[in-house]
Amino acid sequence: MAGLFITMEGPDGAGKTTQIEKLKDYLSCKGYDIILCREPGGTKISEAIREVILNKEFKEMGYMTELLLYASARAQLVEQVIRPALDEDKIVICDRFVDSSAVYQGIARGLGTELVYEVNQYAIGDTFPDITILLEIQGKEGIYRKKNQGSLDRMESEAAAFHEKVAQGYHTLADECPDRIRRIDGTQSIDTIHKQIVQMIEDILRTK
Numbered sequence: 001m002a003g004l005f006i007t008m009e010g011p012d013g014a015g016k017t018t019q020i021e022k023l024k025d026y027l028s029c030k031g032y033d034i035i036l037c038r039e040p041g042g043t044k045i046s047e048a049i050r051e052v053i054l055n056k057e058f059k060e061m062g063y064m065t066e067l068l069l070y071a072s073a074r075a076q077l078v079e080q081v082i083r084p085a086l087d088e089d090k091i092v093i094c095d096r097f098v099d100s101s102a103v104y105q106g107i108a109r110g111l112g113t114e115l116v117y118e119v120n121q122y123a124i125g126d127t128f129p130d131i132t133i134l135l136e137i138q139g140k141e142g143i144y145r146k147k148n149q150g151s152l153d154r155m156e157s158e159a160a161a162f163h164e165k166v167a168q169g170y171h172t173l174a175d176e177c178p179d180r181i182r183r184i185d186g187t188q189s190i191d192t193i194h195k196q197i198v199q200m201i202e203d204i205l206r207t208k
Contacts (some may be wrong), residue, residue, distance in 0.1 A: 004086075005092050007099065008020050010137065011170065011205075022036070026194075079127070083127050099132060102173060133183065133184060139164040
């Protein structure tokens with residue numbers, strides 16, 4: 001089987017981490033070699049960049065700086081982890097990828113999705129997800145969940161209006177890329193969401 005690149009997207013607090021772990025366990029039990037990674041992060045360099053991006057003390061960070069830092073962390077992750085794993089026919093499941101930048105910096109920050117994808121073309125080359133699973137929830141619901149989990153980072157600490165733009169931005173992106181981005185109601189139970197994700201992935205694996 002050729003490598004499979006799966007990304008999980010959604011507003012902060014959508015439940016991506018939980019679903020990624022459940023999907024990993026499911027696929028591992030079926031004998032697949034799974035690589036998990038997250039954005040920003042996933043390598044020593046990318047994790048260092050993550051510390052800068054999410055540091056609440058850096059409130060003065062410019063939007064373009066933010067975009068370029070995300071792209072830099074992504075470039076290292078693709079080169080060091082994602083591309084080698086796919087070349088070895090492994091399944092890569094990534095918590096966020098370039099679509100996050102399209103939504104957070106392109107739409108919510110107002111930089112434009114065209115600019116975001118153009119900048120990230122240098123970071124990711126031809127490495128693009130085979131399928132993107134979008135867990136949809138309202139921005140305010142996601143932040144409510146995050147607050148109950150602990151302290152918020154710099155991005156999570158943005159105003160409610162920002163997180164609503166993010167949620168709407170994901171709707172827009174999914175409408176533009178319906179073949180790749182598969183939408184799931186993130187307010188459903190954990191097990192219900194997991195079953196829907198498994199069905200989507202199994203459909204793809206059958207064609208591999």
